[in-house]
Amino acid sequence: MSGYQTGIIVLLALNTIAAYGVYLPMSAGQLNLGIAGFMAIGAYAAAYLTNACGWPPSAAIGAGGATAAILAFAVAMPMLRTQGIYLSLATFALGQVISAIFLNLDIVGGAAGYPVATHIEASVVVSAATLVVSLVWLMSTTRLTVYFAAVKNDPLVADLLGLNVKALGVAALTVGAGIAGVGGALYAHYFNYIEAQYFGVMLSTYTVLYVLLGGTQSVWGPLVGAAIFTLVPEALRSSSQWRYAIFALFIIVFMALRPQGLLTRGLSRQRTQARAQSGSTNS
Amino acid sequence: MISQQIVNGFMLGGVYVMIAVAFTLAIGVLNFLNFSIPGIFMIAGMVSWAALRGGQHWPIAFGIALAASAAVGVAVYLLTYRPSSDSDPEVPLVSSLGFLVLLENLIILWLGSDQQSFPALIVDFNWRFGSIIIGGAQLLSLVLSLAFVIALSLSLRFTNLGRQVRAIAENRRTATILGVNVGSVVSRLFVLSALFTGIGGILFAISYLQVSSSMGESIGFKGISAMIIGGMGNIWGAVAGGLLIGLVEILSTQFLGADFVNISVYGLLLALLIAKPEGLFGPVAAREKL
Numbered sequence: 001m002s003g004y005q006t007g008i009i010v011l012l013a014l015n016t017i018a019a020y021g022v023y024l025p026m027s028a029g030q031l032n033l034g035i036a037g038f039m040a041i042g043a044y045a046a047a048y049l050t051n052a053c054g055w056p057p058s059a060a061i062g063a064g065g066a067t068a069a070i071l072a073f074a075v076a077m078p079m080l081r082t083q084g085i086y087l088s089l090a091t092f093a094l095g096q097v098i099s100a101i102f103l104n105l106d107i108v109g110g111a112a113g114y115p116v117a118t119h120i121e122a123s124v125v126v127s128a129a130t131l132v133v134s135l136v137w138l139m140s141t142t143r144l145t146v147y148f149a150a151v152k153n154d155p156l157v158a159d160l161l162g163l164n165v166k167a168l169g170v171a172a173l174t175v176g177a178g179i180a181g182v183g184g185a186l187y188a189h190y191f192n193y194i195e196a197q198y199f200g201v202m203l204s205t206y207t208v209l210y211v212l213l214g215g216t217q218s219v220w221g222p223l224v225g226a227a228i229f230t231l232v233p234e235a236l237r238s239s240s241q242w243r244y245a246i247f248a249l250f251i252i253v254f255m256a257l258r259p260q261g262l263l264t265r266g267l268s269r270q271r272t273q274a275r276a277q278s279g280s281t282n283s
Numbered sequence: 284m285i286s287q288q289i290v291n292g293f294m295l296g297g298v299y300v301m302i303a304v305a306f307t308l309a310i311g312v313l314n315f316l317n318f319s320i321p322g323i324f325m326i327a328g329m330v331s332w333a334a335l336r337g338g339q340h341w342p343i344a345f346g347i348a349l350a351a352s353a354a355v356g357v358a359v360y361l362l363t364y365r366p367s368s369d370s371d372p373e374v375p376l377v378s379s380l381g382f383l384v385l386l387e388n389l390i391i392l393w394l395g396s397d398q399q400s401f402p403a404l405i406v407d408f409n410w411r412f413g414s415i416i417i418g419g420a421q422l423l424s425l426v427l428s429l430a431f432v433i434a435l436s437l438s439l440r441f442t443n444l445g446r447q448v449r450a451i452a453e454n455r456r457t458a459t460i461l462g463v464n465v466g467s468v469v470s471r472l473f474v475l476s477a478l479f480t481g482i483g484g485i486l487f488a489i490s491y492l493q494v495s496s497s498m499g500e501s502i503g504f505k506g507i508s509a510m511i512i513g514g515m516g517n518i519w520g521a522v523a524g525g526l527l528i529g530l531v532e533i534l535s536t537q538f539l540g541a542d543f544v545n546i547s548v549y550g551l552l553l554a555l556l557i558a559k560p561e562g563l564f565g566p567v568a569a570r571e572k573l
Contacts, residue, residue, distance in 0.1 A: 026373075031373050031376070078557045079557065081557060081560075082556055082557065082560050084372065085316055085372075085376075086511075086556055086560045088316075088373075088376070089316075089507070089511060089552070089556060090553060090556040090557065092504075093508070093549040093550075093552040093553040093556065094549075094553055096504070096545055096549035097545070097546055097549045097550050097553060099545075100542070100543075100544075100545035100546045100549065101546060103542055103545075104542045104543065104546070111542070201500065201504065202384075202500070205380050205383075205384065206384075208377065208380070209377060209380060209381065209384070212373070212374075212377050241388045241391045241392045242388075242392065244384055244385075244387075244388040245384075245385055245388040245389055245392065247384070248381045248382070248383075248384035248385035248388065249381075249385055251377065251378065251380075251381035251384075252362050252363065252378050252381040252382060252385065253362075255363070255366070255367065255374050255375075255377055255378035255381065256362050256363070256366035256367070256378065257366075259366075259367060259371060259374040260371070
């Protein structure tokens with residue numbers, strides 16, 4: 001496999017991980033506009049552990065994800081006092097604060113950026129992404145998905161039906177942040193260099209955009225969205241500006257024509273029904 | 284020294300006032316957080332710079348820039364707001380974020396991503412009041428911003444369109460029953476909000492003499508913060524929020540260093556969202572829907 005192809009596959013893997021970090025809170029009705037902040041925490045924590053403490057990269061990456069999750073858990077209770085648009089703006093503000101703090105933190109290089117000494121292979125990134133996708137898929141086969149959907153559709157009714165809305169919200173935000181943290185840590189160790197400016201508001205925005213492009217109703221939506229965002233512009237061999245411009249145009253048209261995203265629950269249901277019906281006629 | 288910094292803070296806050304008012308207009312009446320506004324702000328600055336570089340006289344350049352802003356406002360109305368009237372609440376927000384990304388990258392493709400210096404249109408002059416120095420261009424843009432806000436506030440109160448806008452903000456269905464042409468009023472509101480943003484972008488260019496494709500991000504997002512701090516949907520709250528953000532920014536530059544500006548501004552926003560989500564001057568009950 002050529003270096004170019006490897007690069008694209010790694011990019012796809014990293015985008016997919018970030019996408020699932022956005023997808024989980026969104027499936028519980030939280031539009032997280034600060035996912036880049038959690039990625040930054042994972043990236044810097046893991047990079048610091050390998051650089052300064054001599055941890056092996058796999059342990060450091062896990063610890064990076066855990067750090068992001070712990071921070072999300074700590075801020076989740078006050079943050080989830082807000083909801084809807086206010087919650088989105090609170091996550092946005094949190095992301096900005098985190099990125100600005102890293103910009104000023106001289107122990108990890110401050111504005112000059114932070115080189116990471118240990119390198120991981122592309123295969124590690126790809127297997128981590130596969131792991132994340134399978135874990136989220138496994139989670140989607142449990143009742144948790146139904147709970148999240150209930151909280152998203154109507155928190156009040158979910159509460160009346162005996163769900164712990166607060167705990168589910170905290171769980172969604174925390175797990176999403178943990179996944180994003182792992183993504184950031186992988187990014188740091190694959191590219192061996194991180195800077196706070198990279199984890200800005202536009203990174204969060206792009207991630208949210210391709211999750212919504214794929215659709216949030218199906219667990220495969222974020223994967224499809226990340227794949228389209230990563231692969232289509234490569235196929236067109238366009239410059240990065242054209243890539244983003246075309247992608248943005250795509251988002252606008254898409255939201256106007258098919259706001260539920262590319263993959264919907266209805267699609268898979270139709271297929272299952274068709275299969276069930278054909279099965280019943282056969283028997 | 285401190286009074287000089289406070290004056291500087293208000294001058295900077297004047298930049299955020301226009302954009303915060305544009306945001307608050309969209310959210311107060313339409314309940315729509317229009318993320319394309321930072322993009323329109325940048326379009327106005329960059330288009331007027333390009334027109335001036337192309338040798339246009341300044342009124343024509345600013346006219347072109349405002350026309351471009353209004354055109355984007357109409358496009359956002361047609362492609363973002365109108366199709367998403369009965370879909371998930373995050374759809375219009377995401378679509379308007381799409382507009383922000385689109386505008387920024389189109390401008391980079393057309394004019395490049397470098398910071399450009401804007402020609403000085405006003406003779407550089409300063410006023411001195413005792414030990415305090417006030418930049419003429421900054422003062423002019425603050426005064427103009429406040430004048431536009433007063434005009435907006437008066438026309439919302441006294442003109443026919445203003446009454447219709449307030450009726451829609453109060454209750455859209457009742458307004459429709461009472462004969463308000465909601466579609467036409469809303470589309471005009473989008474143009475008005477875009478023009479406000481565009482004027483803000485031009486005033487920023489005149490007083491700070493620099494434009495870039497990323498100017499919307501840094502200033503537009505602080506405009507959102509100003510709008511929330513003042514209370515969503517409250518015009519004078521947005522003005523106060525803008526001035527406060529300017530003050531916080533200047534004071535934290537002075538006492539903590541320029542790198543701490545984002546920590547202070549967005550930390551303030553975060554703390555306020557958690558403690559008092561309705562903003563300093565907003566209505567008591569916070570909106571629950573997007």
